[in-house]
Amino acid sequence: MTAPAARRDKLLALVERLPDGPGVYLFKDVAGAVAYVGKARRLRERVRSYFRSSQDGRRAVRFVDRYVHDIGFVSTKSEHAAFLLENQLVKRHNPAYNVKLRDDKDFLYVRVDRRHPFPDLALVRRPRGRSQGVTHHGPFASAGSLRRTLRTLSAIVPLRDCSDRELASRTRPCLKHEMGRCCAPCVELVTPEHYAELLADAVDVLEGRCEPTVERLEQEMARASDATQYELAARKRDAITALRTMTSRQQVENTGVPDADVLGLHRAGELAEVVVLAFRRGSLVSSANHTLESVLPDDELLAGFVLEFYGSERPVPKEVLVPLALPDQEGLAAWLGDQRGHAVRLADSLRGARRGLLDLARRNAEDALVLAVEQRGHQRRLLEALAQRLELPAPPEVIECYDVSNTGRSAIVASRVVFRHGEPDRSSYRHYRIRTTDGQDDYGAMREVLQRRLARAGSDPLPDLLLVDGGRTHLQVALDAMQRAGVQRPAAALAKGARRGRSLSLAPGEQERVFLPGREQPVVLSEGSPEEYLLQRVRDEAHRFAIGHHRKARSKESMASGLDGVPGVGAVLKRRLLSRFGGTRALARASAEELSAVPGISHALAQRILEHLHELRA
Numbered sequence: 001m002t003a004p005a006a007r008r009d010k011l012l013a014l015v016e017r018l019p020d021g022p023g024v025y026l027f028k029d030v031a032g033a034v035a036y037v038g039k040a041r042r043l044r045e046r047v048r049s050y051f052r053s054s055q056d057g058r059r060a061v062r063f064v065d066r067y068v069h070d071i072g073f074v075s076t077k078s079e080h081a082a083f084l085l086e087n088q089l090v091k092r093h094n095p096a097y098n099v100k101l102r103d104d105k106d107f108l109y110v111r112v113d114r115r116h117p118f119p120d121l122a123l124v125r126r127p128r129g130r131s132q133g134v135t136h137h138g139p140f141a142s143a144g145s146l147r148r149t150l151r152t153l154s155a156i157v158p159l160r161d162c163s164d165r166e167l168a169s170r171t172r173p174c175l176k177h178e179m180g181r182c183c184a185p186c187v188e189l190v191t192p193e194h195y196a197e198l199l200a201d202a203v204d205v206l207e208g209r210c211e212p213t214v215e216r217l218e219q220e221m222a223r224a225s226d227a228t229q230y231e232l233a234a235r236k237r238d239a240i241t242a243l244r245t246m247t248s249r250q251q252v253e254n255t256g257v258p259d260a261d262v263l264g265l266h267r268a269g270e271l272a273e274v275v276v277l278a279f280r281r282g283s284l285v286s287s288a289n290h291t292l293e294s295v296l297p298d299d300e301l302l303a304g305f306v307l308e309f310y311g312s313e314r315p316v317p318k319e320v321l322v323p324l325a326l327p328d329q330e331g332l333a334a335w336l337g338d339q340r341g342h343a344v345r346l347a348d349s350l351r352g353a354r355r356g357l358l359d360l361a362r363r364n365a366e367d368a369l370v371l372a373v374e375q376r377g378h379q380r381r382l383l384e385a386l387a388q389r390l391e392l393p394a395p396p397e398v399i400e401c402y403d404v405s406n407t408g409r410s411a412i413v414a415s416r417v418v419f420r421h422g423e424p425d426r427s428s429y430r431h432y433r434i435r436t437t438d439g440q441d442d443y444g445a446m447r448e449v450l451q452r453r454l455a456r457a458g459s460d461p462l463p464d465l466l467l468v469d470g471g472r473t474h475l476q477v478a479l480d481a482m483q484r485a486g487v488q489r490p491a492a493a494l495a496k497g498a499r500r501g502r503s504l505s506l507a508p509g510e511q512e513r514v515f516l517p518g519r520e521q522p523v524v525l526s527e528g529s530p531e532e533y534l535l536q537r538v539r540d541e542a543h544r545f546a547i548g549h550h551r552k553a554r555s556k557e558s559m560a561s562g563l564d565g566v567p568g569v570g571a572v573l574k575r576r577l578l579s580r581f582g583g584t585r586a587l588a589r590a591s592a593e594e595l596s597a598v599p600g601i602s603h604a605l606a607q608r609i610l611e612h613l614h615e616l617r618a
Contacts, residue, residue, distance in 0.1 A: 004065060011064065012051060014071045018044040022079045024086050026072040027064075027097075033458065034093040035067055038300065039086040041079045041328045047071065063295045067097065079331040080338070087311055094459065099304035100427065101290055108146055108286075109138035109315065110206055112199065117192045118167065118185035119199060120160050121150060121206075136315050137206045139278050139286045149206075154181045156213070156239040157202040159195075162186070168594070169586035180235060208281050210243055217243070257353060258282050260319035264361025265302055266369045270295055271376070273369035274305050277361050278317070289368040303327050306336075306346075316340035322348050323358050379422035386531045390516060390523060392490050396465035397421055401494075402453075403469040403542035404434075404445045412437060414449040415546035418463070419538050429545060442470070446477050454485035462489050469539050471495040472522075475515045492516055494539045512536060566612045568605050576600065577609075588613040 018025070023043045027036040040046030050064045074089075076082045090098050111122040114133040123146065124136070140146040150161075158181050160167060162174070170186040177183070183190040183198065190198075201213045221236035257279050264275040274290045290309075294301045303326040310316050316339045325348050326332055333346035350358060383395035399419045404412065418428035432452065437444035446468060454462075466482075466489050468474045475493035482489060493515040512532050513522035525532035563569050563577065576598050581587040587595075588610070595606035 007069065008051075008065065011068060011071060015044060015047050015051070018047055018071075018073055019075050020044045021075060022077075022082045023073055023075040024082055024089060026074075026089070026093075027068045028070040028072060029067055029096075030069045031458075032070065034072075034089070034095050036095050036097040036296075037086055037089045037093065039079075039082040039328065039331075041082075041331060043073055043075070046327060047073075063097070063297075067295070079328060080334060083307075083331060083335040087307065096461070097295060099292060099294065099301060099308045101292075101305075101308050108140040109136040110140075110146075110150075111136050112203065114196075114199075116164075118160060118190075118195050120162070121153075121202060123147075123150075135203075137203060138315070139280075139288075152242050153202055153205055156217070156243050157198050157205070158183045159198055159202055160185055165581065165586050168581050169589050171589070205243065208283075214240055214243060257319070257357060259317045260321055260354075260357075261317050262321045262354075262357045262361045263302065263305075263323065264358065264363070264365035265298060265323055266362065266365035267298065268369055268373060271369065271373065272301060273365045273372055274302070275361050275365040275368055276309070277357065277364065279357070280317075287364065289364075289372075291368075291372045299324060299326050303332060306332060310336060310339055316344055318342075319345045319347065321350060321354055321358055321361075322346065323362060324348055376421060382422055382530050382534060386534060389525065389531050390465075390490075390492060390514060392465065394464060396463070396490070398461075398463040399465045399467055399538055400453075400463040401467040401469065401538045401542040402446065402449055403539070403546045404442050404449070405543075405546040412445055413546060414445060415542050416449075416453065417538065417542045417545055419534075419541075422534060424541060431545075443473060443477050446470070446474060447481055450478055450481035451484065454481055454487055457485070457487055462487060464490065466491045467535070467538060468493045469542060471513075472515045475517065479517055494535050495522065563609070563612070566609055569609065573598075573600055 020042050022039075022041050024037060024039050025043060025047050026034050027038075029035040038046070050068075074085060076085055109124050111124045112135050113119050113122075114135070154161065154176075158177075160182055161176075162170075162182075167186050173184040173187055173189065174182065177189070183195065185195055201216065204210065204212055217236050217240045221233050221240070224230070224233035224236060258281060260279045262277040262279065264277070266273050270293055272292045272294055274292060276288050276290070277284060278286045278288075290305070292301065292305070294304075296304070302322060302324065306320065306322075306326070310320075316336050318340075320336060326346070329346055329348075333344055336344040336346060347354070380395065383397065386392070387395045397420065401417050401419075402414060404414045412434040414432040414434060416428075416430040416432070418425045420428075432449045434445045434448060436448050450466075450468075453460075466478060468478050468491070470493050472493065472495075475491060478491045478493070482491070495513040495515060511527050512525045512535065514525060514535065515522045525535070563574050569577075577587060577595075580598050581590060590610075592603055592606040592610060595601055595609060596603045601609075
């Protein structure tokens with residue numbers, strides 16, 4: 001008997017010992033690491049299906065034969081408990097073959113936090129939390145289109161668009177108030193009650209209910225005209241015109257499906273494209289494409305996509321239409337209902353208008369996959385050229401780049417960015433707070449970061465190319481760290497031009513230099529070449545990511561140090577004050593009443609804080 005056949009017989013024997021009730025199964029690879037996590041209403045029957053060759057099962061059989069060396073399981077009391085446990089185990093183990101979505105392909109939503117007396121309209125890609133008083137409106141596919149809508153809306157409904165920090169620190173209205181685009185809550189020129197009415201109008205417009213706002217504006221225009229306030233009446237007339245123009249642009253053919261997400265799937269081998277068409281109030285409002293790599297069968301892939309897509313606290317519509325039956329579809333629908341707070345219809349095998357929408361989603365997925373394959377081919381050729389130029393053993397499908405940021409005093413931080421197939425994978429980005437190095441010791445900071453990264457090689461696979469921002473010494477730090485960790489990986493250091501400093505552009509005539517192990521002289525990339533552009537893009541992204549985190553860390557340190565020595569102000573209250581006011585400057589300008597509105601701060605403590613800050617600034 002061959003080794004694969006013996007392994008298959010062993011796995012089948014394990015399957016027959018699985019319980020028949022609900023639970024979670026874990027497929028493990030040759031190293032014993034969890035490669036895939038799935039849930040089932042009937043564990044034994046579900047796992048047994050991976051060994052059948054009917055329908056799409058051939059892909060499942062190949063997956064088991066190639067990657068699965070052991071099977072674990074956890075029984076649960078109910079199917080719902082299995083869904084919850086699956087989510088936890090996926091986050092804990094980060095299995096290689098569960099569906100993972102990249103962060104940059106999400107719909108946009110408008111977030112409104114009514115817990116704040118003067119909420120703004122915040123653009124978010126991934127709604128976080130379902131706190132009482134927080135609502136999300138959308139989805140919207142185009143950031144540019146949504147921002148144009150919000151600019152038009154600001155002329156109709158003058159809500160604030162400044163940060164909480166600016167709101168708390170202003171002492172007089174800004175220019176937008178003078179232009180009629182803000183009602184100036186920063187200096188209390190509007191009451192919370194009237195602001196809430198304006199906010200309700202804005203939400204109505206975003207949700208497509210424009211008539212109430214038009215009627216209110218028409219009444220205000222008439223009253224202004226009767227009072228001979230012709231300039232005000234003209235502004236109301238212009239607002240009505242802008243609102244009707246914006247509404248007419250948003251109107252498309254009504255599908256008769258009031259509130260649904262329609263999923264389309266198309267595959268080419270292990271490359272798959274999932275398209276989500278979002279219909280709201282009967283009209284198509286947005287579309288998003290997700291390119292996935294998976295060896296799983298179609299039903300498992302799509303079920304995993306649904307869990308990942310809606311598991312990030314994204315608003316769930318009344319209906320989710322899918323092109324094929326999914327494993328444990330009833331349980332998945334119940335889970336979606338829990339996410340939404342109301343029942344959700346998860347349906348396949350549809351007729352009429354809904355079948356037509358599924359066909360539309362499928363055609364969109366086919367077109368998107370053609371483009372994805374073409375782009376993947378272009379990126380592959382680019383990575384092959386880079387591998388040849390840098391003498392790598394294989395094209396670097398996964399590149400990790402590390403950068404350190406500090407000001408020579410404190411808050412030393414580092415960043416990791418990851419590019420897959422030549423594109424950023426933002427879900428894999430990481431920040432590191434340096435623990436063992438002080439001052440301007442970039443080499444010590446880089447050594448610490450790489451040692452911490454390499455220590456996680458078992459749970460976080462190493463890249464095809466490890467890139468560091470720096471020169472020959474930085475490269476040697478990386479090589480030493482790998483030697484100490486007992487691992488080997490292609491590594492390189494990308495050095496900026498001699499006159500470039502911290503700028504993100506080369507001086508005229510300068511070229512990027514790449515230091516490689518075992519080479520005395522660096523490789524000089526051709527100016528303007530695709531390989532140079534890719535490495536610059538990776539390194540500059542790491543730099544941008546580190547600098548952004550460094551600024552936040554310094555802001556927190558500044559706030560914390562400014563409050564040191566105030567009796568009764570510990571770490572918890574410092575965090576609350578930082579969240580509310582943003583920095584010591586805004587905090588010092590606040591009143592004792594505003595400070596005492598922060599949970600845990602009495603009026604007496606607020607007075608002590610202000611006295612302390614005023615003494616520091618004196």
